[in-house]
Amino acid sequence: MGMLVEGRWKTGEFPKDEEGRFVRQKTTFRGRITADGSSGHPAEAGRYHLYISWACPWAHRTAILRTVKGLEEAISLSSVEPYMGKDGWTFSAEGEFADPLFGESHLRDIYVRADPDATGRVTTPVLWDKETGEIVNNESREIIRMLDHEFEELASGPDFCPSDLEDEIEQVLDEIYEPVNNGVYRAGFATTQAAYEEAVTELFEALDRWEDVLGGRRYLCGDRITEADWAMFTTLVRFDAVYHGHFKCNIRRIVDYPNLWGYVRDLYAYPGVAETVRLDQIKKHYYTSHESVNPTRIVPVGPAIDFTIPHGREGI
Numbered sequence: 445m446g447m448l449v450e451g452r453w454k455t456g457e458f459p460k461d462e463e464g465r466f467v468r469q470k471t472t473f474r475g476r477i478t479a480d481g482s483s484g485h486p487a488e489a490g491r492y493h494l495y496i497s498w499a500c501p502w503a504h505r506t507a508i509l510r511t512v513k514g515l516e517e518a519i520s521l522s523s524v525e526p527y528m529g530k531d532g533w534t535f536s537a538e539g540e541f542a543d544p545l546f547g548e549s550h551l552r553d554i555y556v557r558a559d560p561d562a563t564g565r566v567t568t569p570v571l572w573d574k575e576t577g578e579i580v581n582n583e584s585r586e587i588i589r590m591l592d593h594e595f596e597e598l599a600s601g602p603d604f605c606p607s608d609l610e611d612e613i614e615q616v617l618d619e620i621y622e623p624v625n626n627g628v629y630r631a632g633f634a635t636t637q638a639a640y641e642e643a644v645t646e647l648f649e650a651l652d653r654w655e656d657v658l659g660g661r662r663y664l665c666g667d668r669i670t671e672a673d674w675a676m677f678t679t680l681v682r683f684d685a686v687y688h689g690h691f692k693c694n695i696r697r698i699v700d701y702p703n704l705w706g707y708v709r710d711l712y713a714y715p716g717v718a719e720t721v722r723l724d725q726i727k728k729h730y731y732t733s734h735e736s737v738n739p740t741r742i743v744p745v746g747p748a749i750d751f752t753i754p755h756g757r758e759g760i
């Protein structure tokens with residue numbers, strides 16, 4: 445792991461507090477694309493590029509919104525290599541993981557292009573404006589909202605944050621963030637028993653609660669799929685393959701929860717979504733990148749999970 449300090453790369457450990465709890469750093473680029481262009485980043489076809497990692501659950505949300513909003517033609521996308529070592533995220537010289545815009549070798553080079561004095565972690569996703577040569581935003585929750593709402597002229601597909609549900613969606617996004625989306629990392633990167641147990645307990649309390657909720661409604665906010673579901677999905681779809689073993693989130697598996705397991709399959713079946721789930725890269729990233737957690741870097745072969753089993757949740 446490392447980070448940029450005034451445009452220079454510094455290597456170091458995962459940030460943690462005095463009790464050994466993993467501390468996620470705040471993101472730094474918080475601009476907006478707007479339909480009317482008032483922000484300086486107008487919604488235009490061909491203008492923006494999404495740098496993602498197929499392995500990363502935060503980036504995965506943005507790749508899903510791009511697909512389900514029918515924006516694949518309008519917004520280009522590429523992935524970094526799944527392995528993230530002391531140099532951070534890297535591009536390969538050619539092929540699937542190359543940088544299609546500048547041919548750079550590291551994702552940090554993109555950050556430094558945007559800001560020669562950039563300070564902070566070099567994270568995916570990155571929403572790049574080809575016209576201004578800037579990073580518009582690198583916070584997934586904000587990027588998915590922009591893809592959902594600001595590309596009306598170019599997008600197809602439903603509104604995943606309709607105004608009548610917006611407050612509830614925001615509330616659910618907040619509610620799942622700490623115990624679930626970030627909770628798996630807090631468990632996995634904890635460096636004390638107490639910090640790990642605190643995170644894993646909160647995580648499974650939250651999963652147990654959502655299991656109950658999903659017994660009575662098809663999706664987190666009712667009968668429509670929303671941004672909150674895509675945010676939950678990218679954590680749950682990785683859960684049994686990486687968080688259960690690698691991050692020691694092993695009180696239960698998702699397949700042990702009838703409602704959560706059906707819910708994941710329901711979302712997986714949404715047109716285009718299965719192609720965004722790259723389990724090979726997910727496993728490779730987690731098991732090989734976190735040397736302190738898995739020093740042998742052996743990638744487990746299992747578990748055998750079939751996300752295509754009919755979910756049977758239509759009537760809920």
Ligand SMILES: N[C@@H](CCC(=O)N[C@@H](CS)C(=O)NCC(=O)O)C(=O)O
Nearest residue numbers: 500501502565566567568582583584
């Ligand atoms: N708040 C960010 C978090 C993004 C994030 O932490 N991405 C991870 C990959 S899963 C990353 O790039 N980590 C590299 C690092 O922290 O150095 C978001 O939701 O977009």
